[in-house]
Amino acid sequence: MLTHTLGFPRIGRHRELKKAVESFWRGERTAADLTATCKELRITHWKEQRDAGIDIITVGDFSLYDSMLDTAAMVGCIPERYGWNGESVELDTYFAMARGESERGMTAMEMTKWFDTNYHYIVPEFTQNQIFSLSCEKLFHEIEEARVEHKRVKAVLPGPFTFLRLGKAVGSPFDTMSLLPGLLDVYSEIIHRLSSVCEWIQLDEPVLALNLPQELVPQFRQAYMNILQQARPAKVMLSTYFGAISHNRSFVSQLEIDALHLDCVRAPEQLEFMLPELAPQTCLSLGVVDGRNIWRVDAQKAITLCETAVSVVGLDRVMIAPSCSLLHTPVDLDEETALPAEVKNWMAFALQKCREVRMIADAVRGHGDPVLLKENADAWEARRNSTSIRNDIVRQRVENMTPDMLCRHTPYDQRRTVQRALHGLPLLPTTTIGSFPQTTEIRATRSQWKKGALSVEEYTETMRGFIKDVVEKQEEIGLDVLVHGEPERNDMVEYFGEQLDGFCFTKNGWVQSYGSRCVKPPVIFGDVSRPAPMTVEWTRYARSLTQKPMKGMLTGPVTILCWSFVRDDQPRSMTCTQIAFAIRDEVHDLERSGVDIIQIDEPALREGLPLRDEDKAEYLRWAVDCFRLAANGVDDGTQIHTHMCYAEFNEILGAIVEMDADVISIEASRSGMELLEAFREFQYPNEIGPGVYDIHSPRVPGVAEMEGLLRRAIAVIPVQRLWVNPDCGLKTRGWSEAHAALKNMVEAARIVRGSMI
Numbered sequence: 001m002l003t004h005t006l007g008f009p010r011i012g013r014h015r016e017l018k019k020a021v022e023s024f025w026r027g028e029r030t031a032a033d034l035t036a037t038c039k040e041l042r043i044t045h046w047k048e049q050r051d052a053g054i055d056i057i058t059v060g061d062f063s064l065y066d067s068m069l070d071t072a073a074m075v076g077c078i079p080e081r082y083g084w085n086g087e088s089v090e091l092d093t094y095f096a097m098a099r100g101e102s103e104r105g106m107t108a109m110e111m112t113k114w115f116d117t118n119y120h121y122i123v124p125e126f127t128q129n130q131i132f133s134l135s136c137e138k139l140f141h142e143i144e145e146a147r148v149e150h151k152r153v154k155a156v157l158p159g160p161f162t163f164l165r166l167g168k169a170v171g172s173p174f175d176t177m178s179l180l181p182g183l184l185d186v187y188s189e190i191i192h193r194l195s196s197v198c199e200w201i202q203l204d205e206p207v208l209a210l211n212l213p214q215e216l217v218p219q220f221r222q223a224y225m226n227i228l229q230q231a232r233p234a235k236v237m238l239s240t241y242f243g244a245i246s247h248n249r250s251f252v253s254q255l256e257i258d259a260l261h262l263d264c265v266r267a268p269e270q271l272e273f274m275l276p277e278l279a280p281q282t283c284l285s286l287g288v289v290d291g292r293n294i295w296r297v298d299a300q301k302a303i304t305l306c307e308t309a310v311s312v313v314g315l316d317r318v319m320i321a322p323s324c325s326l327l328h329t330p331v332d333l334d335e336e337t338a339l340p341a342e343v344k345n346w347m348a349f350a351l352q353k354c355r356e357v358r359m360i361a362d363a364v365r366g367h368g369d370p371v372l373l374k375e376n377a378d379a380w381e382a383r384r385n386s387t388s389i390r391n392d393i394v395r396q397r398v399e400n401m402t403p404d405m406l407c408r409h410t411p412y413d414q415r416r417t418v419q420r421a422l423h424g425l426p427l428l429p430t431t432t433i434g435s436f437p438q439t440t441e442i443r444a445t446r447s448q449w450k451k452g453a454l455s456v457e458e459y460t461e462t463m464r465g466f467i468k469d470v471v472e473k474q475e476e477i478g479l480d481v482l483v484h485g486e487p488e489r490n491d492m493v494e495y496f497g498e499q500l501d502g503f504c505f506t507k508n509g510w511v512q513s514y515g516s517r518c519v520k521p522p523v524i525f526g527d528v529s530r531p532a533p534m535t536v537e538w539t540r541y542a543r544s545l546t547q548k549p550m551k552g553m554l555t556g557p558v559t560i561l562c563w564s565f566v567r568d569d570q571p572r573s574m575t576c577t578q579i580a581f582a583i584r585d586e587v588h589d590l591e592r593s594g595v596d597i598i599q600i601d602e603p604a605l606r607e608g609l610p611l612r613d614e615d616k617a618e619y620l621r622w623a624v625d626c627f628r629l630a631a632n633g634v635d636d637g638t639q640i641h642t643h644m645c646y647a648e649f650n651e652i653l654g655a656i657v658e659m660d661a662d663v664i665s666i667e668a669s670r671s672g673m674e675l676l677e678a679f680r681e682f683q684y685p686n687e688i689g690p691g692v693y694d695i696h697s698p699r700v701p702g703v704a705e706m707e708g709l710l711r712r713a714i715a716v717i718p719v720q721r722l723w724v725n726p727d728c729g730l731k732t733r734g735w736s737e738a739h740a741a742l743k744n745m746v747e748a749a750r751i752v753r754g755s756m757i
Contacts, residue, residue, distance in 0.1 A: 001318055001361045003054050004154060006202065006239055006261065006291070007061035007325030008045050009350050011512050013332055016041055018516040021064060025516075031091055038062065039145060046146055052351055053358025056200060059146045060139050060156040061325060064091075065098045065515045068166065069109075069122040071158050072097070075186045076135035079125045079170070081106055089136045098122055098515060100697035108697045110168065110670045111514060113607045115206060115242045117292070117328060118521075118563050120514035124167030128174045132186040139190070143197050154200035154237070160187050160223060161216070162207045177216065184223055188230045195234040200258075202237045203227070206324075208251060209243035209263075209611045220251045228256060237261060241287060241324035243611045246273035253277040261285035265292070265323035268305055275312045284309055287323035288360060289353045294329060294509070294523065294565045296348045297356045299363070299376040306364045320361040326350040330509035343504050343525050346383045389567070391501070391527035398577050405584075406628040408660060410636050412686050415662060418636045422596065423549050427756055428710070428724050428749045429480040431689070433643050433665060434553040434599060435492070435729035436470050436485035437738055446490060463488050464541055471545045473739065478746045481549045481597060484542030486731070492555045492601065493563040497522030499534045500582055503564070514696075517732065522564045524575060530582035533589045540593045552590040552598040556642065557583055557626045562604035573622040583630035591634050599641035600631055600661075606644065606652050620655040627659050639663065645691075645728050649675060653682040665689035667727040669701075673712040680716040688717055691727030692748065693741055698733075700740045706748035719756055724749040 011017045020037040023029040029037075046057045063070050071077075073094055078084040082093050083104070095101075100108035110123040139155060146153045160183050164176045194201050228236055235258035244267035245252070252260060256279050262270060264286050271286075278284060286309060288302035309318050333349040348356055359372050383389070408415065445466075449459040470485030489495040497503040503522045510518040535552060543550040557580035566575055583600065590598055605627070610619050631640045642659065645667035649656065656664065668675045668690035676690055690713050692706040713722055724745060730738045 001315060001320060001365050002056060003320050003357045003361050004056035004200075004285070005049060005054055005058050005322055005326055005354065005357070006204070006241070006287075007058055007156060007327050008049060009327055009329065009331050009511070010041070010045075010062050011331075011510060011518055012041050012044075013335060014508065015510055015518055017064075018518055021516045025095070034064075034091075038064065042142060042145060043149070046150060048351055049354050050150065052354035053361075054354050056152045056154045057146055057150040058154050058156050058202065059142050059198075061327070062142065064094070066120075066122045068124060068158060068163070069094070069098055070136070070138060071163055072122070072124045074134065074136040074139065074157075074190070075163075075183065076133040077124050077126065077130065077167075078135070079109065086133070086135070100694065100699045102699035105699070107699075108670060108694060111696065115209075115611060116607055116609060117242075118513055118519070118604065118607060119328065121166070124163060125170045126164070126167050126176050126179055127171050128169070128178075130179050130182065132179075132182050134186055134189050140193060140197075143194070147197065152200075153198050154202050155194045155198045156202040156204065156239075157190070159203040159205035159207075159238070160184060161220060162205050165207045177219070180219060180223065184226060188226060191227055191230045191234075195231050198234045200235050200237055201231055202239050202261075204239045204241075206240060206242050208240045208245040208248045211613045212248055212251070214250065217250050221255060224255055224257065235259065237285060239285070241266070241291075243267055244270035246270040247612070249274060249277050254279050255282075257282055259283040259285050259319060261287060261319075261321065263287045263323040264302075264305055265290045271305065271309060275309065278313065283317045283319055284313060285319040285321050287321050289322040289348075289356045290568075291322035291324040291326050291353070292328050293568060294347050294349060295568055296346055296376060296379055297353070297360070298380055299356070299360060299373055302360050303363050303368075306360060310364060315365065318364070320357050320364070322353055322357060326353060328511060329353065330506065330511055332508075335508040336506050338507050340388075340504055342382070342386065342388060343523070345379050346525070347523075349509070383569070389502075389526035389569070391529060394502075394527040394529045394578055394581075397581055398574065401577070401629070406625055406632060408632050408634075408636070412660065412662065415636045415639075416687075419639045419662065422637045423481075423639065425480055425549070426753060427719060428722055428753045430724045430746050430749050431479060431481035431551065432474075432483055432725055432742070433727075433729045434483050434486055434551070434601070435489070435731035436473075436483070436487075437733055437735050438487070438731045439735070442466055442487045446488070463538070467538065467542050468545055471542055475546060475548065477739065477742045478750075479548075479742065481551050482542070482546055483551050483553055484538055486553060486729075488538060491519060492729070493560050494520060494522055496534060496555050496560060496583075497524075497564065499532070500528055500530055500579075502526040502528035502578070519563070522560075524561075524564050524566050526567070528575065528578040528582055530585050534586055536586070536589050536593050539590060539595055543593075543595060549597050550595060551641065552595040554583055554586055554590075554598065554600045554630075556600045556602035556605075557630050558608055558623045559602050559604040562608045573626075576622065576626045577629065580626040580629040584633065587630060587634060591638050596635075596637055597639045597641065598631075598634075599643060600627065601643040602627055602659075603643060603645045605655070606649065609652060616651070620652065624655050624658045627661075631659075631661065641665065643728075650678045653678060653684065657682070657684060657686075661686065663687040663689060663723060665691065665723065665725050667691050667694075668713075669694045669709060669727050673709055673716065676713055676716040684717075687721045687723060689723030689725040690717075691725060692745055693726055695726050695728050695730055695733055695741075698737060700737055701744065703744045703747045703751070706745055707751055710748055710752045714752070
């Protein structure tokens with residue numbers, strides 16, 4: 001019974017990859033230095049997985065930025081604007097695709113969420129006459145590295161259907177699947193080369209968890225028949241995850257692949273449907289250890305499920321693995337020394353999950369370690385009986401929730417009149433999404449305070465200085481609605497979680513969000529409540545410094561839920577409702593303090609959407625209710641904003657309308673305002689701020705560029721309902737970039753505003 005992983009965290013225990021890549025971007029390291037660091041990380045990760053009991057080493061999961069971007073580079077799918085000459089894709093082209101490049105005026109490729117995770121991938125761009133060619137040797141070099149120490153090696157890359165379905169057509173609209181024959185030619189070349197150096201080739205097709213058109217079935221089967229022919233003598237594993245594929249079993253039924261991987265954490269019920277469909281020679285890889293969360297596996301439950309499979313197909317046709325790539329979990333729980341001992345005993349990070357895979361495989365084979373199995377059972381029993389996870393007052397409040405708590409007093413059209421009279425804003429009001437650059441001084445101040453080197457008074461005074469500076473800069477730039485800049489916030493979710501009961505925090509539990517951006521998700525282990533106000537004093541102080549409107553900044557309940565490691569012992573909707581009550585209390589306290597513009601960010605609303613069409617309505621119902629619970633109960637003059645970014649909005653526009661925020665700001669610059677077309681077609685009734693520049697790129701767009709985007713927006717949305725803002729918060733940018741870009745943004749708004757009079 002073989003064990004394997006679908007992928008492993010790239011970033012390193014202490015974010016070594018992030019530091020190396022960012023140092024390279026700053027010109028402090030050479031390409032050779034970066035290459036050496038990456039090789040060292042890969043070798044370390046492979047060895048640690050083998051030492052943890054993993055039989056087959058997975059290669060190709062390591063990336064400098066994103067695996068979909070790696071695949072685009074490998075198959076020569078390079079947009080024309082990057083000036084690629086058709087030779088091997090070099091680092092400057094690769095990073096320009098990911099981040100843009102100021103010197104040559106290159107915009108970055110679009111970025112969006114990887115299914116229902118908080119990981120962002122670079123969206124491949126396809127033209128109707130797209131030509132693919134093998135253009136990068138990265139995967140083959142890494143295979144050579146792995147084979148030095150490991151005999152059993154598995155190459156992994158996105159499957160051709162997932163790659164095409166998740167890309168976008170540029171230029172004239174067309175069906176991206178029409179490019180399949182050309183892409184398969186390159187895939188065949190890649191797989192043929194891998195066949196002599198790998199025991200296994202893993203092709204990830206998570207799109208099989210979606211509702212796919214049945215007319216693709218013949219193409220899918222023919223494609224994989226060709227792939228199998230090119231792969232011999234290597235074996236091919238078709239990997240699916242993030243949900244059941246039983247509704248799409250016609251795609252894989254009787255396909256003579258060597259192994260099929262199923263996510264048996266998200267969808268254990270699919271095993272019943274998939275077992276009878278397997279071709280006689282196909283092995284079944286069971287993903288029974290959760291690759292998306294940090295809780296220990298329920299070993300007995302996992303063993304029982306595996307034994308069910310063994311009873312049907314036999315021991316030699318079952319493999320054990322995590323449910324999906326371990327990219328979504330931190331590296332090593334042993335690095336955590338400050339977690340509550342009780343809660344830490346319930347957890348497992350990536351390395352511990354590898355050991356759990358080994359433990360389960362051994363137990364199913366009849367060689368289980370009784371000590372490890374008893375330890376697992378005891379931890380689960382302790383968690384179920386713990387008093388720290390339950391708060392009866394919180395539960396009672398949820399039970400007593402009434403429908404009127406979810407509604408504003410009057411409809412938007414009436415609120416709009418009151419708000420315009422109260423705030424006195426111009427046409428095309430300018431604002432930002434909330435955060436300003438997190439300077440070295442700001443981070444050092446927070447660090448000193450957490451270490452006890454600063455008193456509360458010293459910390460407060462220093463932070464007020466940062467806030468005062470940000471307010472003055474915004475006034476000098478000429479923004480209409482200001483923010484306090486969030487210097488006190490390490491992360492938009494972690495900051496709130498630190499002040500809510502029911503949360504705990506890791507010291508080194510980093511996971512990759514996109515590129516070099518890593519986040520340290522809070523852990524929700526118990527019932528959630530707010531002991532005291534969280535943002536009121538900082539916002540009140542900022543408001544005292546200006547005569548302009550000051551916007552209060554909060555993170556919404558759905559985003560706090562989705563960007564945390566969430567307890568798995570009760571429905572997510574229950575946990576989200578508890579968080580919503582906590583944010584509602586904060587909204588009301590902000591309003592009482594005199595803040596009458598409050599932004600409640602919900603960038604994760606689309607991310608949490610289930611993959612299956614039939615499950616989406618129920619999720620959207622409770623997700624929208626949670627936002628409304630948090631946002632409502634305020635006066636008509638209090639303007640509620642929300643923010644969403646890097647998502648496909650089309651299928652959730654009805655839910656966005658139901659949220660009934662007065663203003664929504666969205667990421668729109670990378671797509672050239674294409675996203676607004678969906679809002680126009682849906683006749684979105686409230687106000688909207690489409691981002692006019694991409695804050696994830698270091699380039700500073702000019703006035704004319706932002707003016708052009710604004711005019712495109714006006715062609716789609718009535719100018720009276722438009723706001724002007726960046727795509728997202730500015731915490732990751734430097735002040736020189738932020739100041740210059742915002743100056744240009746305000747000037748672009750002034751020019752367009754003047755032309756409207």
